[in-house]
Amino acid sequence: MQVVKTTINIKSEYKKQLNELVEQKIIASTTDGFNQALELFLKEIKKQQYMKEMEEASKDENFIRRTMNSQKDFDSIEIEVSKEW
Numbered sequence: 001m002q003v004v005k006t007t008i009n010i011k012s013e014y015k016k017q018l019n020e021l022v023e024q025k026i027i028a029s030t031t032d033g034f035n036q037a038l039e040l041f042l043k044e045i046k047k048q049q050y051m052k053e054m055e056e057a058s059k060d061e062n063f064i065r066r067t068m069n070s071q072k073d074f075d076s077i078e079i080e081v082s083k084e085w
Contacts, residue, residue, distance in 0.1 A: 018030045027033045057063045 015030070018027070018033045021027045021033060022029060027036065
């Protein structure tokens with residue numbers, strides 16, 4: 001993964017807590033702490049965005065119809081899986 005150098009302003013209390021985590025060897029560096037925090041934050045935001053989109057889609061009759069038709073198609077498929085699987 002490519003990294004870029006950036007400058008940010010954070011609350012002094014957050015910086016203090018990050019430094020403590022580094023001193024306790026809980027995180028490797030403040031950069032590592034930021035990257036971990038951003039990863040969790042972005043994952044949560046994307047999850048919320050997905051849930052919002054699914055909520056909106058659930059109000060779309062065409063979406064529901066297509067989804068139900070797809071499900072019916074898969075339900076009608078009969079496949080025997082051999083013991084090799």
